[in-house]
Amino acid sequence: MGVVLAGGEGKRLHPLTRDRAKPAVPFGGNYRLVDFALSNLVNAGFFRIAVLTQYKSHSLDLHLAKTWRMSPLLGNYVMPIPAQMREGKRWFEGSADAIFQNLNLIRDERPDYIAVFGADHIYRMDPEQMVEAHIASGADVTVATIKVPKEESDQFGIIDIGDGGRIKAFREKPKNAEGLPDDPAHVYASMGNYVFSTKALIDAVLADHENAKSAHDMGGNIITNLTEAGRAAYYDFGLNHVPGETDRDRGYWRDVGTLDAFYDAQMDLLAVHPIFNIYNLEWPIHTWLGSVPPAKFVFDEEERRGTAVDSLISGGVIISGGTVRRSVVSPGVFVHSRARVDDSILMHGVDVGAGAVVRRAIIDKNVTVPENCRIGVDHEHDRARGFTISDGGIVVLGKDDRVPL
Numbered sequence: 001m002g003v004v005l006a007g008g009e010g011k012r013l014h015p016l017t018r019d020r021a022k023p024a025v026p027f028g029g030n031y032r033l034v035d036f037a038l039s040n041l042v043n044a045g046f047f048r049i050a051v052l053t054q055y056k057s058h059s060l061d062l063h064l065a066k067t068w069r070m071s072p073l074l075g076n077y078v079m080p081i082p083a084q085m086r087e088g089k090r091w092f093e094g095s096a097d098a099i100f101q102n103l104n105l106i107r108d109e110r111p112d113y114i115a116v117f118g119a120d121h122i123y124r125m126d127p128e129q130m131v132e133a134h135i136a137s138g139a140d141v142t143v144a145t146i147k148v149p150k151e152e153s154d155q156f157g158i159i160d161i162g163d164g165g166r167i168k169a170f171r172e173k174p175k176n177a178e179g180l181p182d183d184p185a186h187v188y189a190s191m192g193n194y195v196f197s198t199k200a201l202i203d204a205v206l207a208d209h210e211n212a213k214s215a216h217d218m219g220g221n222i223i224t225n226l227t228e229a230g231r232a233a234y235y236d237f238g239l240n241h242v243p244g245e246t247d248r249d250r251g252y253w254r255d256v257g258t259l260d261a262f263y264d265a266q267m268d269l270l271a272v273h274p275i276f277n278i279y280n281l282e283w284p285i286h287t288w289l290g291s292v293p294p295a296k297f298v299f300d301e302e303e304r305r306g307t308a309v310d311s312l313i314s315g316g317v318i319i320s321g322g323t324v325r326r327s328v329v330s331p332g333v334f335v336h337s338r339a340r341v342d343d344s345i346l347m348h349g350v351d352v353g354a355g356a357v358v359r360r361a362i363i364d365k366n367v368t369v370p371e372n373c374r375i376g377v378d379h380e381h382d383r384a385r386g387f388t389i390s391d392g393g394i395v396v397l398g399k400d401d402r403v404p405l
Contacts, residue, residue, distance in 0.1 A: 001111035002046040002127075003102075004037050005095050005192075005218070006080075006119035007054030012258045015388055015398030016364055021053065023119035024060035025262075026347050026365070028269055028278055029314040029330045031287045032063050033120045033256065038078060039285045043242075044128040046115060047076035050105050052098045054083060054091055067288040081105065094216030100205040111198055116218065118192035122265050122276060123253040124242045124283050130235050131195050137165055139233035140200030141226050144193035146237040146253050147186040153177035156189035156255075157219045159234050167232040170224050190219060191237060191253060200231065244282030252276045260392035263362060266328050266345050270310055292316040292331050304337045322352065336371075344376070347399075364399040373405055 010022025017025065023034035034051070041049055047070055053060055061080045068078035083091045084101055092098040099106075099116070106114065113134065115127050125144070134142035145159050158177045162168030170190070171177070177187045196204075204222050208214050214221045226232040238251050252275060256262040268275040278285060292315035297306035299321035308324040314331040321337030327344045335341060336354040344358050349366040352358060356369045359376035369375060375382065376395045383389060385404050388396040397403065 001106065001109050001114050002041045002049035003099065003114060003116045004034070004041070004049060004051045004119045005098060005116065006034055006051045006060060007057075007092055007095075007098060008120055009055040010120070010257070013256075013262060015396060015401075016259075016262070016362070017056075018398050019056060020059040020399075021055045021057050024057075024063060025120075026330060027122065027256070027262075028266060028285075029312050029328050030289055031285060032060075033122070034060065034063070035067070035285055035287045036122055036124075037117045037119050038068060039283075040123070040125045041115065041117065041127055042078075042286065043283055044126050046127065047074070048109060048111075049078045050102065051078060051080045051119070052092070052102060053080045054098075057082065066290070067286070094214075094221075095218040096205050096208050096214070096222050097216040099201065099218075100209050100216075103202060103205065106198060106202065114196045114198055114201055116194045116196060116201075120257070121191065121253060121255055123191075124245065124249075124280070124285075125193070125237065125240050125253075126242050126283075127193075127195070129240050130193070133235050133239075134195040134197075134233065137233040139166070140197050140204070140229075140231035141223065142195045142233045142235050143167065143170075143223060144191040144237055145188040145234045146191050146251070147180070147183065148189045150177055150179050150185055150187050153187050153189070157192075157223075159188040159190060161188060161234060165233045166230060167223075167227045167234050170219065170227045170232070172220050188234060188236075190223070192219070194218065194223070195235075200226070242280075242283040244280040246273075246277060248273055249275060249277045249280075259362070259388070259390040259394055259396055263345065263390070263392070263394045267326070267343070269312060269328065270326055289315060289331060295319075299337065306335075330365075339369075360393060361395040361397070363397045364401070366400050367397050367403060369403055370405055373403060375403070 006023040008022040010017035070076035160169040254265040295313045295317040304321035306319040311327045316331040317333045319335045322335035322339035324341045330348045332349040333346045335352045339352045339356045341358045343360045345362045347365045351368045353371035355372040361376045
C-alpha cells in the first residue's frame with residue numbers, strides 16, 4: 001500500500017500556495033508536484049494509494065479526481081483522504097498524526113509493507129527496489145537517503161549511518177554535521193520517503209499518539225524513536241535505477257520548498273540534455289490535461305514573429321508575434337505581438353500583452369500582463385507594485401493577481 005503525505009501548507013512558496021496546497025502547485029507546464037510521487041508509485045506497481053490532504057485541498061482534490069482514476073474492478077484506487085476527525089474535532093496535528101487518524105485504512109487493506117512518501121519533490125524512483133532492500137534489512141522502517149553537500153546539512157533531516165545498514169542517529173537540520181566516512185564532503189539527507197513493516201508503523205504511531213510531548217512528526221518523532229531502538233535502516237537513493245534513465249539525470253532529486261528552488265528545478269528541464277528528463281517515456285510522469293488544442297506560433301514579420309527557443313511550450317499556447325526564450329509555458333498562455341518572455345515560468349491562462357516584457361519571473365494562473373508592462377526589469381518598481389521577489393531575484397505573482405503598469 002502507498003500513503004502520500006499531501007497536507008503541506010508550503011508557506012515558503014507563497015504566493016503560489018496562497019490558494020492551494022503545496023502538492024497542487026503546477027510544475028513543468030503540464031504537471032502538479034504530486035504527480036511525481038504518484039507516478040513513481042504507480043510505475044512500480046502500487047495501485048492502492050491513499051493521499052492524505054489538509055491545507056486548502058480543493059485544487060488538489062479536483063486534480064486527483066480528474067487525473068488519477070484507477071480501475072475499481074481490480075480494487076485499485078488513488079484516493080484523497082481529508083482529516084476524518086475520528087479522534088475528536090481536530091485536523092491532522094503532524095504527519096504522524098495523519099497516519100494515526102487513518103489507521104482504519106491500513107487495517108482494512110492489511111498490507112505487509114507500506115510506502116509512506118512525501119508529495120512535493122521532483123525525482124524518479126522505483127519504490128519496489130526500496131521495498132526489497134527493506135525486506136532484506138529486517139528493519140521496522142527504511143528511510144530513503146540522498147547525498148548532499150555537508151554545508152547544506154542545516155536544510156535537511158540528516159542520517160548518521162551505523163553498521164549493517166542501520167541508522168545510528170537521525171538529526172533534524174543540524175548546523176555541524178560530520179561527513180560520510182568514505183566521502184567527508186557529503187552527508188546523507190532524508191528524502192522524506194519511508195517503507196514500513198505494517199505492524200511496526202501501527203505500533204509506532206499508537207505510541208506517538210500517547211506521548212503528549214510529541215510533535216507527531218514522521219521524521220522528528222517516528223523515525224527518531226525507531227532509530228533509538230535500533231530498528232531503522234537507510235536506503236541509498238544512488239543505488240536506485242529506473243528504465244530509460246541517463247547518466248546525466250540518474251539520481252536527480254530536488255526539494256522545491258522555496259521559490260528559488262522551485263524556479264531552479266524548472267530551469268533544469270530546459271537544456272538540450274536536461275538534468276531532469278521529462279521525455280523519458282519508459283518511466284513516465286503521468287498527468288491529464290483534458291481537451292487541449294496544439295500550441296500555435298503565428299506571424300512571421302521582421303518585428304512581429306512568433307518564436308520560442310530553449311523552452312517548454314504546452315498545448316493550447318498561442319505565441320502571436322511574441323518571443324519566448326528559456327521559459328516554461330503552461331497550457332492556455334497567450335503571448336501577444338512584440339511581447340518578450342525570458343527565463344520565466346508562465347502558468348495556465350496567463351496573458352502577456354503586446355509589447356510587454358517578462359524577465360526572470362514566475363506568474364501564476366490567469367494573470368493578465370498589460371500592454372507594454374515591465375515585470376522583472378526594475379525590482380524597485382516591482383516591489384512598489386506589491387510583487388513578491390525571492391532571495392534569488394525572481395519576481396513572483398500569485399494566482400489572479402492584478403498587474404498595474
